[in-house]
Amino acid sequence: xxxxxxxxxxAGLAGLRAAEGLRAHGYTGDITVVGDEAWAPYNRPxxxxxALHGDLAHEKLAFRVRSNAADxxxxxxxxATHADLAARLVRFDDGEVMGYDALVAAxxxxxxxxxxxxxxxxxxxxxxxxxxLDDAVGLRxxxxxxxxxxxxxxxxxxxxxxxxxxxxxxxxxxxxxxxxPMVRPLGPELAAELQRRHEKHGVTFHLGVGVAEFVGDHHVxxxxxxxxxxxxxxxxxxxxxxxxxxxWLDGNGLxxxxxxxxxxxxxxxxxxxxxxxxxxxxxxxxxxNLRFDDRALRVEHWSIPTDTGRRAGAVLAAYLAGDGxxxxxxxxxxxxxxxxxxxxxxxxxxxxxxxxADADGIRVLEGDLSDECVVGYHRGDELVGVxxxxxxxxxxxxxxxxxxxxVG
Amino acid sequence: MSFKVIVDWDLCQDHGQCAFxxxxxxxxGDDGTMVVLVEEPDEALRSxxxxxxxxxxxxxxxxxx
Ligand SMILES: Cc1cc2nc3c(=O)[nH]c(=O)nc-3n(C[C@H](O)[C@H](O)[C@H](O)COP(=O)(O)OP(=O)(O)OC[C@H]3O[C@@H](n4cnc5c(N)ncnc54)[C@H](O)[C@@H]3O)c2cc1C
Ligand code: SF4
Numbered sequence: 268x269x270x271x272x273x274x275x276x277x278a279g280l281a282g283l284r285a286a287e288g289l290r291a292h293g294y295t296g297d298i299t300v301v302g303d304e305a306w307a308p309y310n311r312p313x314x315x316x317x318a319l320h321g322d323l324a325h326e327k328l329a330f331r332v333r334s335n336a337a338d339x340x341x342x343x344x345x346x347a348t349h350a351d352l353a354a355r356l357v358r359f360d361d362g363e364v365m366g367y368d369a370l371v372a373a374x375x376x377x378x379x380x381x382x383x384x385x386x387x388x389x390x391x392x393x394x395x396x397x398x399x400l401d402d403a404v405g406l407r408x409x410x411x412x413x414x415x416x417x418x419x420x421x422x423x424x425x426x427x428x429x430x431x432x433x434x435x436x437x438x439x440x441x442x443x444x445x446x447x448p449m450v451r452p453l454g455p456e457l458a459a460e461l462q463r464r465h466e467k468h469g470v471t472f473h474l475g476v477g478v479a480e481f482v483g484d485h486h487v488x489x490x491x492x493x494x495x496x497x498x499x500x501x502x503x504x505x506x507x508x509x510x511x512x513x514x515w516l517d518g519n520g521l522x523x524x525x526x527x528x529x530x531x532x533x534x535x536x537x538x539x540x541x542x543x544x545x546x547x548x549x550x551x552x553x554x555x556n557l558r559f560d561d562r563a564l565r566v567e568h569w570s571i572p573t574d575t576g577r578r579a580g581a582v583l584a585a586y587l588a589g590d591g592x593x594x595x596x597x598x599x600x601x602x603x604x605x606x607x608x609x610x611x612x613x614x615x616x617x618x619x620x621x622x623x624a625d626a627d628g629i630r631v632l633e634g635d636l637s638d639e640c641v642v643g644y645h646r647g648d649e650l651v652g653v654x655x656x657x658x659x660x661x662x663x664x665x666x667x668x669x670x671x672x673x674v675g
Numbered sequence: 676m677s678f679k680v681i682v683d684w685d686l687c688q689d690h691g692q693c694a695f696x697x698x699x700x701x702x703x704g705d706d707g708t709m710v711v712l713v714e715e716p717d718e719a720l721r722s723x724x725x726x727x728x729x730x731x732x733x734x735x736x737x738x739x740x
Binding site: 284291310312313330331333569570573605607614616659660663666 | 688689690691692695703707722725728729730732733734737
């Protein structure tokens with residue numbers, strides 16, 4: 268079997284777990300992981316939480332690599348520019364072209380930017396995003412006591428940054444087009460309660476409005492909202508969701524509408540048929556999760572890179588060995604998406620897909636909304652998600668009741 | 676043969692994910708905090724403990740040996 272090569276593009280958590288998964292399933296050939304960041308894979312969630320007011324050293328955030336993957340070749344600081352899946356070649360921005368026997372696409376997402384004229388989209392111009400360690404280092408420098416911080420977007424990451432910046436002594440305004448922070452995944456009742464808690468800690472929300480203008484020449488001095496409000500600012504954080512890093516896969520006939528559409532074996536789909544020898548993992552993958560239904564969805568949760576990386580490892584190892592491939596592909600597979608968020612003293616823990624719930628399917632299952640509670644999200648009679656505000660042990664007890672697990 | 680489980684207690688935030696992956700080794704007590712049941716588990720548990728280390732959101736679990 269010597270002489271085979273697996274090429275993993277994207278050196279984040281999903282790329283790492285796919286490499287480990289290949290080894291765990293007996294693949295002994297070459298594995299090369301190429302990523303455009305300068306760093307070995309590291310943990311992103313702390314970047315908007317504890318690390319943003321603590322230690323932003325890479326060695327504190329780096330993932331442990333399993334001993335079985337110690338012989339993987341890592342190339343950092345190199346970006347894939349184009350893949351030719353028919354010829355099994357990937358071209359990189361340093362001019363190199365690499366062939367492969369199997370390919371793992373693990374390039375994740377990047378922060379979405381507001382397309383509004385104004386100072387350049389750089390940390391020096393005080394316009395920040397938060398996706399990478401370098402982003403967090405740039406942002407942290409501006410989060411000094413008394414700094415005026417405008418967070419654009421009130422999703423999980425926006426709310427975490429708002430909480431962290433407030434804790435660091437900044438004056439924080441959070442702007443979003445939605446009626447409540449985090450309302451899309453959590454529903455209006457819990458979202459309104461979390462808004463109250465943020466406000467109690469000093470965060471000011473501007474909801475149901477957008478951004479009209481960034482004022483300033485070299486750096487942003489004011490953000491003008493669509494309702495005319497003008498917010499003076501030292502630091503702007505754009506936390507407006509993400510864009511998939513899928514451009515390097517253009518031109519292969521794949522469905523790239525929102526990440527890469529795959530089948531349940533994580534093989535990309537072309538003209539309705541799966542492409543063998545290729546797997547898509549992590550934030551980039553739009554895959555059917557049979558725990559809920561056969562609709563393919565992208566899930567930007569930390570648990571997904573590990574689940575999909577292991578699955579891709581099993582499928583590709585069997586493919587490369589020419590042994591047990593049909594069984595590996597057909598194996599029943601589902602995942603329980605798991606997500607947590609820390610904001611001030613609030614620990615949110617979510618299981619499943621709360622966003623799939625009916626508008627009238629959201630009910631408090633335990634506890635009290637104004638204190639600690641577990642909220643259930645239903646689609647018809649089916650529990651599709653649970654979210655705990657505190658009550659970690661109680662919400663953890665609901666894990667097996669979410670969706671219809673198909674594997675034990 | 677056995678190996679050693681090392682938890683960085685400064686990092687651990689009692690997420691409890693480890694206890695789902697390897698209940699033989701990690702346990703969430705009644706007060707909600709995590710305790711390590713077996714500090715030097717049998718080799719047969721290695722893969723489960725590695726799974727537990729993988730799913731710890733703050734990467735607080737290390738395996739030695
Ligand atoms: C600030 C922040 C906080 C978060 N908090 C939570 C949380 O509390 N709970 C939770 O469940 N999830 C959280 N997440 C989400 C979680 O971190 C992601 O789901 C996870 O990192 C996805 O891993 P991935 O490997 O798929 O993608 P990434 O980690 O994005 O890895 C992809 C890698 O590929 C690289 N790349 C991109 N394009 C190319 C190319 N063309 N060539 C080569 N390399 C390329 C990227 O630079 C990156 O290094 C958070 C994310 C962020 C950014
Ligand atoms: S998963 Fe990590 S943080 Fe949670 S209890 Fe286990 S070691 Fe602690």
